């Protein structure tokens with residue numbers, strides 16, 4: 625049905641965030657559920673005149689007074705009618721006209737996300753004023769040199785990560801794609817990650833491990849395991865940020881290394897994961913599984929023990 629447009633469906637399912645990415649609008653900063661930046665419509669100079677509410681999926685500019693939903697935004701950018709804007713959105717974000725069926729629409733929404741977010745986009749800011757000597761790091765056995773090298777520390781300023789230990793996560797190109805925020809004193813969630821960030825697309829510390837030129841890589845579960853192994857003079861270590869290996873992570877390991885040493889936790893979850901991952905990888909590269917004592921985690925082991933476990937593999 626050429627020319628047929630589901631205006632409501634587009635407004636509900638296409639996020640302004642995805643459209644802003646489509647236009648590659650630079651310099652937007654996130655504050656709670658808002659994005660702020662320079663207005664791409666009137667191309668103003670003020671850094672905060674353009675606001676987007678991610679929950680309401682609407683925008684407003686205090687400079688040119690433009691405002692409305694995703695269709696109004698595209699119409700303003702393209703200087704076209706709402707109907708033409710809708711047709712363009714449909715073209716950009718779907719391959720066929722919308723199907724007026726709620727189940728299909730849900731599926732299509734997931735497809736949209738996949739189509740638009742094959743990569744975690746690099747952050748356009750870096751947190752400053754991070755305390756690399758915070759008592760929590762001392763308690764976890766992370767020394768200042770390691771904390772500085774990783775950019776890890778306590779962040780006390782306002783924002784999403786306020787009051788947490790922040791851990792920058794880089795992509796393979798060494799760009800920061802997210803901060804993980806470790807809650808202190810039982811604060812939940814234990815690890816806070818930005819909305820929309822796909823941790824299964826990254827391996828923590830991959831850029832540093834690759835830069836060592838090592839053909840072997842040690843794989844651990846968590847950020848702190850990774851920090852402690854690195855601190856034991858074993859810089860060729862990456863963390864899964866969990867206990868499963870995604871297809872993207874598998875690809876990254878196979879592309880960068882010939883040999884994988886799995887050093888997952890000594891609990892039931894870690895052991896089952898080791899088995900699954902070893903089975904998966906052993907068809908394509910050399911794999912070694914290190915069995916830790918019951919309930920031990922790499923971040924609780926001393927540097928000499930870690931060296932003993934890993935250096936002769």
Ligand SMILES: [Zn+2]
Nearest residue numbers: 663666685688
């Ligand atoms: Zn404006």
